[in-house]
Amino acid sequence: MIRKLILLFLVFFPSNTYGLIKVDITRGNLDPLPLAVSPLAIDIESKNKFKKILNKQDIGSEISIIVERNLKTSGLFNPLNKEAFLQKPDIANLKPRFEDWKLIKAQALITGKVNFVDEKLRVEFRLWDILAGREMMALAFTTVPTNWRRVGHIISDKVYERLTGEKGYFDTRIIYVAEEGPKTQRVKKLAIMDQDGFNNKFLTLGNELVLTPRFNKTSQLVTYLSYFRNLPRVYLLDIETGTQEVVGDFPGMTFAPRFSPDGKKIIMSFAKDGNSDIYTMDLESRVVDRITNHPSIDTSPSYSPDGKFISFNSDRSGYQQIYVMDSNGKNVKRISFGKGLYGTPVWSPRGDLIAFTKLHKGKFYIGVMRTDGSGERLLTENFYQEAPSWSPNGRVLIFYRETKTNDEGKGFSAKLWSIDLTGYNEREVKTPTDASDPSWSSLLSN
Amino acid sequence: MKFNKILKNALLIIVACLALSACATKKAGTGQMQGDVYTGKDTVEYLASGVPDRVFFATNESVLTTASRETLRKQAAWLRKNSKINIVLEGHADERGTREYNLALGERRANAAKDYLMTYGVSSDRISVLSYGKERPVDSGSNPLSWSKNRRSVTVKAN
Numbered sequence: 001m002i003r004k005l006i007l008l009f010l011v012f013f014p015s016n017t018y019g020l021i022k023v024d025i026t027r028g029n030l031d032p033l034p035l036a037v038s039p040l041a042i043d044i045e046s047k048n049k050f051k052k053i054l055n056k057q058d059i060g061s062e063i064s065i066i067v068e069r070n071l072k073t074s075g076l077f078n079p080l081n082k083e084a085f086l087q088k089p090d091i092a093n094l095k096p097r098f099e100d101w102k103l104i105k106a107q108a109l110i111t112g113k114v115n116f117v118d119e120k121l122r123v124e125f126r127l128w129d130i131l132a133g134r135e136m137m138a139l140a141f142t143t144v145p146t147n148w149r150r151v152g153h154i155i156s157d158k159v160y161e162r163l164t165g166e167k168g169y170f171d172t173r174i175i176y177v178a179e180e181g182p183k184t185q186r187v188k189k190l191a192i193m194d195q196d197g198f199n200n201k202f203l204t205l206g207n208e209l210v211l212t213p214r215f216n217k218t219s220q221l222v223t224y225l226s227y228f229r230n231l232p233r234v235y236l237l238d239i240e241t242g243t244q245e246v247v248g249d250f251p252g253m254t255f256a257p258r259f260s261p262d263g264k265k266i267i268m269s270f271a272k273d274g275n276s277d278i279y280t281m282d283l284e285s286r287v288v289d290r291i292t293n294h295p296s297i298d299t300s301p302s303y304s305p306d307g308k309f310i311s312f313n314s315d316r317s318g319y320q321q322i323y324v325m326d327s328n329g330k331n332v333k334r335i336s337f338g339k340g341l342y343g344t345p346v347w348s349p350r351g352d353l354i355a356f357t358k359l360h361k362g363k364f365y366i367g368v369m370r371t372d373g374s375g376e377r378l379l380t381e382n383f384y385q386e387a388p389s390w391s392p393n394g395r396v397l398i399f400y401r402e403t404k405t406n407d408e409g410k411g412f413s414a415k416l417w418s419i420d421l422t423g424y425n426e427r428e429v430k431t432p433t434d435a436s437d438p439s440w441s442s443l444l445s446n
Numbered sequence: 447m448k449f450n451k452i453l454k455n456a457l458l459i460i461v462a463c464l465a466l467s468a469c470a471t472k473k474a475g476t477g478q479m480q481g482d483v484y485t486g487k488d489t490v491e492y493l494a495s496g497v498p499d500r501v502f503f504a505t506n507e508s509v510l511t512t513a514s515r516e517t518l519r520k521q522a523a524w525l526r527k528n529s530k531i532n533i534v535l536e537g538h539a540d541e542r543g544t545r546e547y548n549l550a551l552g553e554r555r556a557n558a559a560k561d562y563l564m565t566y567g568v569s570s571d572r573i574s575v576l577s578y579g580k581e582r583p584v585d586s587g588s589n590p591l592s593w594s595k596n597r598r599s600v601t602v603k604a605n
Binding site (some may be wrong): 030079182183184185186209211212218225230232252253256269271273274275276297299300307309313315319320341343344357362383384386387402409410412437 | 456471492506508541542543544545546550551553554556557558561575576577582583584585586587588589592
């Protein structure tokens with residue numbers, strides 16, 4: 001699906017530095033920027049064509065709703081109520097009457113137009129700075145009509161980037177484990193969806209237990225743990241072709257897989273005779289390297305984005321703690337020294353932070369610390385939550401949370417949640433079934 | 447005849463009361479844990495008469511308790527007598543730990559049981575080990591007693 005996508009970027013005007021609006025995303029944003037997302041204008045003929053193809057009444061309005069929802073979910077923007085808009089979409093797109101938009105307190109305005117051209121969907125959009133009274137950006141895309149949701153996400157990313165100065169994370173997908181059934185006999189399937197919960201698709205049937213899927217940053221490959229034939233092993237799945245293969249030939253359980261940043265290796269744990277150590281396997285040469293050799297449990301390895309370091313958790317001190325070492329296994333250093341147990345370290349895409357799960361006095365926390373262990377900051381506390389995964393811009397973490405059951409053992413649920421690095425904007429990421437083990441893809445278009 | 451019926455009903459009521467009070471004590475969990483290791487029989491099944499199928503562990507531990515060693519010696523004796531039977535040792539953890547660490551912990555627990563069985567004369571090629579981490583609890587409760595039942599290594603006949 002990704003390769004089929006044809007996107008033509010036609011930059012009308014180079015995005016320049018005139019813009020006066022700037023959204024600061026480094027602090028918790030308690031005062032989101034008010035902006036107006038005008039429905040994209042569409043002519044009657046195009047409207048009818050898309051109605052037939054996509055079964056949507058007004059595709060222009062639908063795309064603008066995606067943009068609106070994305071920007072609102074980010075917590076940085078406050079899309080204003082459309083009923084207050086004074087200007088019609090087509091006229092606003094030509095030349096907004098800035099006073100009208102100032103009146104409803106919009107600081108930025110998004111307008112656009114949708115056309116049906118040669119069986120394709122053509123979308124142009126503009127971002128306007130209301131206070132300065134000028135255009136900040138104008139772009140156009142052409143793609144197959146079925147990609148209409150992605151167009152909405154790409155517009156969201158462009159707006160986010162223009163207004164915050166950092167890349168967005170909307171044209172992305174989440175792979176996760178869909179869960180159903182009683183707690184003692186959970187049925188688990190791999191599932192994938194757009195970042196906003198749409199286009200959900202199950203990738204396995206649920207015949208065998210599957211856990212911990214993780215994206216490759218550079219392609220459509222996923223690595224995960226499957227109990228196929230009751231042999232828990234790390235697998236590789238191509239989500240475009242559906243091809244699956246077991247990774248390596250280990251005489252025992254392999255688990256906790258992740259890709260190296262260049263996508264060429266898988267790093268994972270291999271358990272033998274009661275001892276788990278960390279190994280890598282080169283996907284091309286199939287060469288296996290042992291990275292740790294210690295009688296403790298060493299697991300949950302994750303590379304730094306430059307591939308030079310590995311973080312992992314180990315109970316070599318007696319309890320589960322976080323360590324960092326060189327990618328060849330040398331210079332192992334413990335970095336977590338706070339009270340409690342620490343696990344599931346994941347290096348941020350920016351390289352400056354490690355997100356983790358912490359257990360202290362019966363509560364579970366998602367937190368971040370610098371890569372030397374300093375500056376520990378806990379973002380959220382709950383009965384049970386773990387396994388953070390970073391948005392590609394390193395600003396948001398997605399993780400899963402489980403509820404406590406009642407005295408009869410009833411009321412169990414597992415859900416995906418996200419929270420900003422600032423500790424603000426905590427929200428549930430809706431999924432059709434219960435869900436766990438989320439992994440965030442990189443930006444699909446770039 | 448009528449008197450007989452009344453008597454029967456009364457007996458039924460008495461039996462029901464007994465059952466209820468038994469339930470009540472079970473819920474309180476008294477005497478079912480030593481430290482945080484489960485010592486009750488609720489979830490235990492038997493490989494043969496007098497041969498319990500599972501042993502229990504303390505939080506984050508894979509050390510075999512005195513009771514666990516006794517259970518495993520019974521299993522070993524039974525396995526030596528039934529030399530055609532192979533087994534899978536299924537190691538489990540409770541829900542209070544990260545998924546991946548618990549997979550490793552389950553494997554470590556099952557191997558503690560395996561090592562002990564081997565010491566008592568069960569050949570290693572009859573034993574395979576399978577960790578489920580926290581994926582297959584027997585008790586879905588979120589309380590210390592439920593968790594203690596879930597921290598276990600279960601010996602399952604493979605053939």
